Amino acid sequence: MNTSASSEYLHVDVRQTGPIPLNTRFSCQQHEFIVLVGPSGSGKTTLLRSIAGLYQPKHCYISCAGETWSNSKKNINYAAQRRRIGIVFQHYALFPHLSVSRNIELACGNIPNDKKMKHIHEMLELVNLEGLEDRYPAQLSGGQQQRVALARALAREPAILLLDEPFSAVDQVTRRKLRRELARLRQKLNIPIVLVTHDLDEARMLADRICIIHDGASLQTGTPEEVLTRPVNAQVAQLIDLGNLFTGEIIRHDPEKRCTWLRWGKLELECALQEEFTIGQRVDWVIPPDGIILHRRDRPSRGEHENPVSGIVEQCIPLGENTSVLMNVNDQETLSFNVPTHVARRNNIAEGEKITVSLLANVIHFMQK
């Protein structure tokens, strides 16, 4: 466990085997927006609570803004009151018996009395909630409650903002609106934001970096593009719901053509050069759905020569603008991809039909088994 002073603004290193297993380590910079993604029960909320000082793992080191909040080796464990955090709980946890302004005022303990009212108004302005000072939480919509919770979290002038699935309790339209507002708000804040969610779209939209959490362990941390297209192993690929996960064998590398050949069942696929894998090595590999291109029946499509794969349509389900297609390849594997519904209709894609697709070489990603 690293207990040395870190150059990072926030450093989190928590470990314990039970009752809730944790084995997570991540850091972030002052302006960074980091999203902890994982399925329900993966320990991400416990991780957030550990940072907030509401839960103490057996072994932990947490420092923020140059201050050590928790260090199990040195018996340091600041109470939540002493940590400069702002937190928005999943159900907002507004004080139901207090008005909006009183809810925010309670978090202004460090602000001089004569400046409190001005500060409260500034916070309400920041979250676009002016004029609702005297309302009670029960008189607010879900979106407004979330904004009050955000204003209250920021009122304490925290060193870090923690958000625990803040959009899960609102409808789809409000969620989109609140996501936009959060993205706007973060530009005005000079502190890191740690958000916990199980929604990958949310993570992709908001995060500078994503940390995949499973069973309390951080499996991969990186930019959304890195994590969502190049998972480190099959487990991460499954967690981020990359459907097209297969096993293959490296046949040869061709440095001149900048490609690596992969055997997949009876097929040989041309992939981008990945020399870190040795010839004969068994690997897991993934291809994102948008790396699978349908060949048109009426005329040749661009890129048809690139890893052409034929198969039988196993399932074809129109889902609004796109149609989800499952294609059986050699009675062994199933490729999953989407095509625009009008393209599916024009090409008469139906269950039992034979179709051909191309697997784009540069998006095929290998992973160590």
Next chain:
Amino acid sequence: MDWETLILSFKLAICTMLVLLPVGIMIGRMLAYQRFHGRMLIMACIALPLVLPPTVLGFYLLSVFGEPSSLGHWYHQLTGHSLAFSFDGLLLASVIFNLPFAIWPMQHAFKTIATDIREAAWCCGLSHSSTFWQIELPLAWPGIAAALVLVFAHTLGEFGVVLMVGGNIPGETRTASIAIYDYMQVLNDDAAGRLSALLLAFAFTSIILINLLNRPFLKHEHKRIL
């Protein structure tokens, strides 16, 4: 109307309420938020007055209050009079047999406050005592007030334990329920009827009041479940 017994009954009910207010809050809150060894034992002790026959409870209390016992002896040395068959003894007995009526609703009231509300208060920088005064107490208050009304009404109506511990001393331990029994013994139906009607009206009002007090509380609860 037998004002002396009525005033004594009200005095006993108010004093019981005042003693059980801090005791109930303290024990109810502890049982709601803390897990510790012996918790089940404490809960069982609190529930005992509810299931024990009043005469059994009265018998044991009388044994403890008597001068041969250390409590009775200590009290006699301190005040010069016996704890048994006195208002103080009656008050102590009343506090004991009202424990479940005070603690259970208060425990429930504290338990219903969502954990994240208390945690949000700590994360706002509020100390544990500030969180108690500014968040927990106002939110639990309808439940606490309902418990107090219940204690008040139950004290007015208690008969068995009061008779065993207090006897029937006019102005000292003769409460309304004892007086009704006395009137019936001497066939004074009018006086018994008047007092009974008053206690009935009071009990009915208490139940209405408890329901009214619990209404906002249930509303919070409902909202949180939604």
